[in-house]
Amino acid sequence: MNKLKNLRVILASAGSGKTQRLAQLAIESLQKGQGVLAITFTRNAAAELRERILTLLKAGHAPLARKVILGQAPLYTQTIDSLTRELYQRIAPLLGVAVYQDVVVEEEDYLEVAHTLARRLIENLHQSEFRRLLLLRVEKEVEARARRILPEALLRRELLTLTREGPFYLLVRKALAQSLRTGLLDDLDPEWQVALQLDKREALFLPFLSKALETYRQETQRLFLSDISALVRLTARYLGSLLAEHTSFYAHLLVDEAQDTSPQQWEILSPLMEELRSRAGSLVSLIGDPKQSIYAWREADFRKLIEFYEQAEYQETLIQNFRSAPIIVEWNNQLYGDIAQRLRDFLINRKNSKSKSPVSDKASILDAIETLYTPSQVLQQPTREVEGWVEVVTLAYSDDPDVLLRERARKLQEILAGLRAKGVSPEETAFLVRRNDEIPLLMEMLPGYPLQVQDVPLRSCSSLHLTFRYLAGEAGPVEELYAARAGMVEAVKHLKEKLTLALTLLDKWRIFYDVAQQWLRILPQHQPFWALFLSELYGLLSRHTNYGWSEILIWWQEKAQNLSLHLPPTEGVYPILTIHKAKGLAWQAVIIPFAEWGLLQAEWRDTKWRLVPRALMDSVLAEALREIEPLFPQDTPIPLPLKIKSEVKHPFLRKLYEAYAIEQAIENLNLHYVATTRPRQYLYLIAAQPGDKAYKVKGANTWRGFWNEPQLSKVYDGAGK
Template sequence: MMEHLTLIMRYLMANLMLAFDGSATVDFPEVAQRAILSLGAGVEIGDALLDEDRVCHLLVDETQDTSPGQYKLLLCLVQAWEPDDGRSIFMCGDPYQSIYLFRGATVGQFIETEKQGRFGPKEMEVYHLRVNFRSSPAIVEWNNKIYSELFAGPTSSFVPSVPFRSNPGQVTVEALLTPLAEGVRVVSLIQDAFKVDPSQSVAILVRARSHLKFILPALKQAGIQASGTDIDPIAESDPVAEVVSMIKALWHQADKTSWLALLRSAFVGLSWEDTLAVSRGHSVIPAALRMPEVLASLTPEGNARVMRLTEALDGLEKASRGDELAWKARALWMGLGGMSTVDQTELGDVKTVFKLLGTHTATGDLDNPQAFFNALANLYASPKAGVVQIMTLHKAKGLEFGTVIIPSLQKNGGRDDTPLFHWRTINGRFFLAPNMGTEDDMSPESRLFNYLGSRVKADHHDELERLGYVGTTRPISNLHLLACKDIEDEDKGSSNSLLGALKRVLANEFVGVDGDADQLEVVGGVPSKARLDADHFVELPADSFIPAATNEAVPTENELHDELREGEGNDYRAKVEGIVYHRFVEIIAKDGLVNWPVSKLSGKGQAVAALMRREGYPIKDIPAGRDRVLRLLTTTLESEKGRWILSAHDQSGQEVQVSGYRNGRWVHRYLDRTFVADGAYWIPDWKTAECPEGMDVEAFLRAITSRYQQKMEEYRAAVIDAGITLPVKPCLYLPAVDRFLEL
C-alpha cells in the first residue's frame, strides 16, 4: 500500500510542478520549499546563501506558531553561522498561545528549542516574562489559578503572571438553561459594562459564527450596535441581497422569485399590494410589467414606480453593452438610485459583488452560475461601526478589550472528515499512514493510522485548552464565561467544545443564572421597508462631459481593444514577444536607466519566459522567443536613440490612455511613452517587427511608416485635443534594426 501511495504522490507532485510551470505561478508552500532548497536544506551550503549572506540578526515573533517548513527555513539561514561571529537570534513566543494547528503550526519545536537553549549553532538564553501589563489583578489571579491546574504536568513550563495594573476587575462563570436566556444575559452584561464605563471596549468572542444564533437577535432588539469581521455573510446584507436578486432577475427572465424581490427592493420600492398585483398578472414578471390590465390594477404610486423600472430596462436593451451582464447590473442599480439606498460600508459590499460578477462574466454572461453563487457564499460583509465587537477567538489573539464575553462554551467546533492519511514526525523520524477504511483493521497500516490519529486528536484537545487561555487573557477589567447547562451537570461538554476542554478546572466555578427569555419579543405582521420616493431621479453631476451626437455610442470591449487587434496580425508569437518587450521597457523607464545596465538583462531570462508562458506563448518555442526578446532589449539599451527615449524627461508617462469620439465611434488608445524634450511633445512607439529576410532595410522602414502613419496621426490629434500646445512629434523606434523614425 505504501509503495503505491508513494508512487501516486510522485505523479501528483510532477503534475503540480507542470501546473506551476504552465501558469508561471506558485503557491506559498512552494515558495517556502524552494527557498529551503536554494539555501541548501542542511546538506550543503546552497548557492543562495553563498550569494546573499548579509543576514546578521534574526527576530522571530510568535515563534510558537511556526510550521516545520518555516522552522527548517530559519535553520537553513543560520546553518553557516559561528557561535561567536557577532550574529544573533531573538525568538519570542508563548507555547500556551499556540492555536494555529490547522495551518501546520507545531508548538513542540518551540518547546524543544527552549529546553535545549540552542538554535542551530547558536546558544540561546531563555527568559520568562512574568509581568502582565493588560489585565486587572482579579483576572490575572483567576487565570493563574485555572491554568496552573489545567497545564500542570511533568513537562509543563507554564509560569504564573504578576499583574502590573491595579484597577478593579471581575470574572464570572455562569450557567444558563436555554440559548434564549443566554442571549438576554449577554445583553444585560453589555449594558452593565457601559453603565460603569461608557467609553470602554466590549468584545464577544466565539469559536464559530453559528454560536451567535440567539445572541445577534438579542443585541439587535436591545438596540446595541455590533461590528464583526467575517461574521455576517455578505449575501445576508439587505442591500447586497437586493443586488443579487437583481442580478438573478437580469440573468433569467423567468426567475419569478428574483423579479419579485427586485420589485420590493429599496431602489424600486413597489408596495406589497402592487407587487401582488404584478405577480398575478403573468408568470413571467417582465411581461406582466408591460400588460395594460396589470398597470390598470396598480395604485398611482405603483404605476410611477413600474414606469421608472421599465424605462430603465428599455435603456439597457438599447445600449451597446446591453448584452454584458456585469455592466447591465451595475448600470440598472445606479440608474434606479441604488447609491442613495446604501451607506459607505454597504456601498463597499455592493462593489465587491459587482467586482466578483465581473470575474465570472468574461464572455458577457455568467460562465458558470453555480461557481459565482458559491464564491458569493464565501464572502462576508464589511464590519460596521459598533459599540460591541464580535470576532472569533483566533482573530482576537493579540488584542485587548475592557470587557470580554465568551458565550456558548458548550458548543462544538467544526468537525473534520477522516483524512486520507495521517503523518507525523516522532523522535526525528517521519511517519505516514494511509486510511485503509474498514477493509483491514488489524493491518500494520491501519494500526499506525489509528495511532497517529489518536496523537492528532490529542493535539487538537491540547490546542483547545490553549484557545481557552487565549480568550480569557484578552480582558482588561471584566471577563464573563457563559454556558448553557444545568448547574449540577458536571459532565456537560463534549471533547470538541471549550466546556469539555476546561470542565475539570471550571466545575466549581459555575454559578446558576436565571435569564429572562421572555424579554425577547417577536413582533409579527408584514415588515415595513425603507424605499426611495416614486419620483426619485438620478441626476448627472453638473460638470459631466457628454459627447455630442453619440447615438448611445458607449464603447464596447471590442472597440476598447481595437488597437491590439490592429497590431497583432496573424502572428501570435510576434504579438506576445511585443507585449513582453513593451512590459520590460516600461519597467526600465520607470526604474531609470541607471538601474538597468545591459549586464542586468542576463539574469532576466526566467522572468521573460514566465511572462511569455502567462500570455500563452507555445511552450516548446519559449527558448527562441525569450532569446529574441532579450536581444531586442539589449539593442535598445545599447542604442543611443533607445536610451534617449528611456531617459528621464519632463512630463514623461508610460502607457498613457487617450480616448476620443471620432467619426461616429470611440477611439481608445494607449501611448507607449510620452515626454517633453527640445521644446516638443514626443510620442515614441515601440515596434518589434523584424525586417523580412531578403528585404532591403530602407524598403522595410518605408512599409512600416506607411502602415502606422495614420495611427500616429490619430495620436497627434488626440493629444492636441487633450490640451497639448507644444509641437507634437510622433515617432517609431524599431529595436530589431535599431532605427528611429520621426513621422
C-alpha cells in the first residue's frame, strides 16, 4: 500500500497524554519557524491546548513563548466551526457571493430566529391554504405522539430542523416534496416510502417554511452556520485550490479528537490536508482514539481515522497510561484486550446464540468491534505507583422495582462510606450515568447526600417538564397520571389562570415559586433544577415586566428548557455527569450506578440522513432527485432523510439498518470504555441481574449478563474483588 506522505496519525487511548503530545508537536514546528493551525471541537479545548503550549514554552523556550503571545510566531488554535467561518470570509468575494458578517452560530441565536419566523408565519393564518395545511400538520403530530401541541411550537421545531440541516438537505427535501405533490413517487417501493416518511401534508407545507427562511436571509443579511458550511463544502468539492490558499499561513495542521470528525467536516479539511501533504517540510497530524467515539448521533465517523492511520507515513500509538492506578489499567486491559473474542463466545458460541439481535448476522458486529479493539491499540502500560480498586456489584433480580432501588441505594451508601474512610473527598468521587433520566433516580436514592448535577438540561427534570406541559395545554394521559399520583393536579392545572391575573413581576415569580415548593416536598432531589429555573425566570421578568404566561411559555420552549446545570467542582459535593460530559475528565473515584445497558441495543427513533449511491436507489426515487444531480458528482452518493424500521426487508434498506445497529453496538461499548477509564484509583460498577424490569433490560445480552460469564472471573480476581 502506498503511504500518504507528510501525514502523521496518532492513536491515543484514554489517559495516555494526548494533549501533552499535541502541544509537543506544535512546539517542534514553532521552533522550526513554521506556523501551526490546531483544530479542536470546542472553544474550551482550543483554549486548553493553547494554554498547554504556552506553559511548556515558558518552561523551556521563554523567548518563543513571548513571540507567540505577541503574535510574532504564528500559532492558531480554533474550532472547526470558526475555521469554516474564516474560509467562507476568504472565498465568498472570489465566488461573487455576498460576505455576510452576521452568521447564526450559537444555539440561542437559532432559537431566536425560529421564534421570529414562527410568529411571522402565524400572522399569515388569514391565508386559508396555509391555515389548512398547518392544522393538518398539527393533526398528524397529535396522531403520531398522542399529545397536543401548539401550532407555533410545531412551526418553531420544524424551522429549527431546517436551519440546522442547511441548504443541501433542504434541496433534497424540496425535490422529494415536489415529486410527491406531482405523483411521481406514487409508484415508489412501499418500504422506501415508509423509510422516507413521505406525507403529502408535509410536502405541501414545506414551501411556506422554505420561503420564510429565504426571506429572512435577504431582509436581515444573515446566514446560518449550515449555510456557509454548505458553500465551503461545495468549494472544497469543485474548487479545492481556493481553500488550499488558506495554508499559506501555516505549515503544520493538527486535528484533535479526529475520531469525532463528521464526513462533512472531513470534506472541508481535505483540500487543506492535500495541499500541506504536497509541500516539502509541511505536515498534517491527526490524533484521536476510535474507542472514545461516542457521537454517532452527530454523524461522527471514527472509521476515517482508522483508514488514515493505516495509510499514514508516520504511525504512532500512545500506550502509556498516566492517569489510572495499575489495577484499573490491568482490569481495562483484560476486559477490552480481547473483547471481540469474548463477545463472540458470549453471543454466538454459548447459550445466547439464539437471543434476539437487531442485526441478523451478529458476526458483522463482532468483526467491526475486532477492527476497533485490537490488542495493540487497547493494551496500556501503567506509570503510576498508587493503590487502586475495582469492584463490580451484582444486585439480585426482583420483580419489585422498589426493592431493587433500596438495595442499590444501600450499596451506594456503603461504597461512599468506604471511600470516605479511605480519605477520598466527595468532589473527587464522580457518579457517571448514561442517560439524563437516571439522575433524578440517583438523587432519590441518596437523600441528604451533597450531590451536584453538572451539565444537565432543565428539560430532564420531570417536575419542570410536566409543569410546562400543563401550561402549554399539551399534557397527555401519561403526564396527567403522573401529576395525579404526585398530588399536583390542582397546582399545575390552573397555572395559566393564575398567571393571567398576576399584575407584578413578583406576583408572577411567586406563582412559580409556590409550585416549586409543592413539587420539592414530594421530590426534594429536584431542588437544583428549580433553583436555576427560578433564578433565570426572575432575570427574564425583570427585563420584561409585561410578559404573561404565553411569553414565559415561549421562553421555556425556546431557551430555558435547554439551560444546563453547569457548576464547577465544589468542595464537599459529589459531581453527577453523563458519560458524554465526562469525556476528557478524571476523578480519584468513579461510580457507575446503572451499568446494565444492553450490548446490542439499536432502535432507529429519529430521522437520520444517510448517503445513498444512485445505483442502489429505487429507479423512481432516482428520477425524483434528478434536478439536484448537479450538486452531486456522478460518483457521489446523495443524502436522504430516513427512518428505517427493524423489520425492513428491502436489501439495501436492510443493509443501512444493520450498519446503524453496528454503530449503536460500538457506541454502547465505547460508552462503557469511556466510563471505566475515568478513575485514577477506584472504580465501582453496579448492575442488576438480566431481567431487571425497572430498567427494561431483557434477556442476557447486557453487560451484567456478559460479566456473569465464567471467562471473565479472572478479571475481577485480578482487580481486587
